[in-house]
């Protein structure tokens with residue numbers, strides 16, 4: 167049972183998701199789950215506005231459901247909805263859930279390095295209202311984008327890479343984060359995170375890898391692609407695990423290239439794909455559309 171509550175957003179006008187909540191349920195499949203969830207919501211006169219459900223085996227396996235519902239006076243009534251949901255799920259179900267007020271955006275910290283196209287794209291889309299997030303800070307091991315980031319009104323922190331000994335730099339990151347974020351985005355951040363950091367930070371980390379994984383894991387994928395003579399290059403957004411570029415994939419895309427493209431051409435053309443793939447992954451994660459299961463994801467894309 168987890169209830170994720172982000173920092174309250176400052177809002178002046180009712181938004182499209184005011185008085186709406188998202189309920190994610192997943193676990194051991196059996197008959198009666200959809201009915202049980204619907205019964206709890208119906209008891210509270212909550213109106214289901216969207217419902218996505220998937221079972222990975224018709225004969226019994228894993229169950230996944232995303233439900234968005236509208237409920238007047240949501241903030242005051244959500245705690246009782248949750249208590250009734252807990253009681254219902256205790257009746258012979260083996261399920262986990264998260265329940266979140268959609269009017270409270272998730273807080274995100276963005277890590278960046280020298281290549282800033284993904285970082286600036288996220289900040290630009292956020293300013294246009296395309297991403298339901300609250301950007302708490304940007305941390306970069308390069309100082310170059312400080313002015314641009316501050317132009318977007320986002321705190322910027324420069325934490326230089328400390329070479330082979332990453333522990334000091336990672337300790338600085340943890341100090342800056344201080345548990346004030348709901349997830350982290352690596353926007354072409356070019357430092358390998360230690361398993362200790364990943365464990366201690368305790369929130370999901372999304373990375374954009376500049377290749378169509380599992381091809382070309384690690385550094386320099388465009389040079390590797392050119393060397394291999396590929397006809398497609400791509401990008402992959404995935405959750406970060408200790409195993410480099412091996413985490414559960416959230417979103418991918420590709421673009422056609424030719425023999426005449428130089429590595430610089432591949433980097434330039436691939437950057438468009440990176441930006442699109444990362445922004446979709448960040449939006450879907452922010453809207454609780456992605457459920458991690460073993461080493462893959464169920465994505466109820468919207």
Ligand SMILES: Nc1nc2c(c(=O)[nH]1)N[C@@H](CN(C=O)c1ccc(C(=O)N[C@@H](CCC(=O)O)C(=O)O)cc1)CN2
Pocket residue numbers: 327352355356357358359360361373374375376384385405406407408409410411412413
């Ligand atoms: N634990 C993880 N850390 C990171 C992941 C991950 O999946 N698990 N993804 C990378 C991003 N990345 C490719 O997308 C990547 C970044 C950095 C390197 C690398 O070899 N870095 C060197 C230093 C390079 C430099 O200083 O320019 C290193 O860290 O020793 C490979 C792949 C982000 N982190």
